[in-house]
Amino acid sequence: MRELAESRGIPVMILESFRAGGALDALAAAAPDFFAVVSFGRIFPPEALALPRLGCVNLHASLLPAYRGASPIQAAIVNGERTTGVTTMEMAAELDAGPVYLSERTPIDPDENAGELSERLARIGAPLLVETLRRVAREGLRPAPQPPEGISTAPTLRKRDGLVPWDRDAVRVHDHIRGMNPRPGSFTFLRGATLKVLRAAVADFSGPARGRPGTILEARGGTILVSCGGGAVRLLELQAEGRKALGAAEFLRGFAIEKGEVCG
Template structure:
């Protein structure tokens, strides 16, 4: 059970294993995208159908045809990764070996929907993937196996997402023999050490320049590509939304927080501690471009201020 591209390597790992028969892939319903309002299938659906694996996309887990379909398969094991919904107890109790979750954090740190991004935003030195025995809580089950990876100094939400997707698939494949034999020893989580990774909204991407430059630089990297990093800036053409990208650099400069210090081949804005230099910018309604290119055609005067909305 999984929906986004993060889960595709786990499908591959299970489909390629001689130890299991992958009977069904369950994912969220197709979503409407684009100007033409055409339904777009989840990446896991595309991957499963390409392999000839049946797919189910229930709108409800507790009613309709899905509970009967799932029960008819008599699954020994259900593997979940980034499915997007909490499973009811009836599904958790169905498989002989239970339900396991491939979760992209070192539990109990970063329980929730966005563990990858919050790990980068917090400046964690390491992240990883846990194989967890599922219960009715939010990522609260006992850990069966884990794999750790260090975070690079320039780690972004996207780069860590891509790496942990493969780390998770490898962990799952390597754990399958012991998992199917019942030889993995569950390690209960220390709930007192738990931290939460709430689902990201657009508002999380708005930069507050009263905060230290180091913190904001991490958030720019963490929230790439979604929800991105952005702010509203005073210009001669009015207040404009400006999006920035992970090439941001910290500088030992000072000024009133949110004030433009330089705007020529780069945009430098003072923070609560230090300043940030942005080399790539995207003005609302325009394409992403080098800061110098944008600033030659769209003048921003030093002293302009970021406006909090």
């Protein structure tokens, strides 16, 4: 984004803090009509919110008031949501709690991961943000308060949040793997080493459970089948420490996994 802006003669300012290095004075000197904010990751102080003539508009990757916070895309997938969307809102002191201008809904594909959904929401959100700014400037569009019902949060994710919860049922395990990829990354442990799980699928599995959740039920012929708290999943793409990502068949040719071993 910085390279694109500079190539078109648009001034770029890197903010470490609003209160350091004369940042507020520099922003005020620009006499902005709007602040259009996307994935900024910082709370705007009241002095900054008051600077633009027509206000501060944020594009958020959820249907507010659901999934306020830093990881709305991951949270929607991990929680098994079938739809999500993007919302433009007037920024307020409380994170993602400002009144809403416009929103657009979209279904979540059952095999879509967080990275793929993020790219798709960006394509939906960009024109929605432009439309919001245009209508506020030309039509005086006013935002509506968020309803008090349906508020949920999506806090910042840490690396350890990617650990696969094998004790959940297979659908939820699959949702976790989709939701945590590519960031912070879904992983498990096998023989004490970290094993990244990049893609999986819910298995058509009706056999009796063997061992505790995380047990390898099958590892042959390109199939890696792992038991869950209910049902099982097939691991489709994995990455061992220091190795490149591989499909299951190729992975098994270079990494001998034994039936009965346990991921944890």
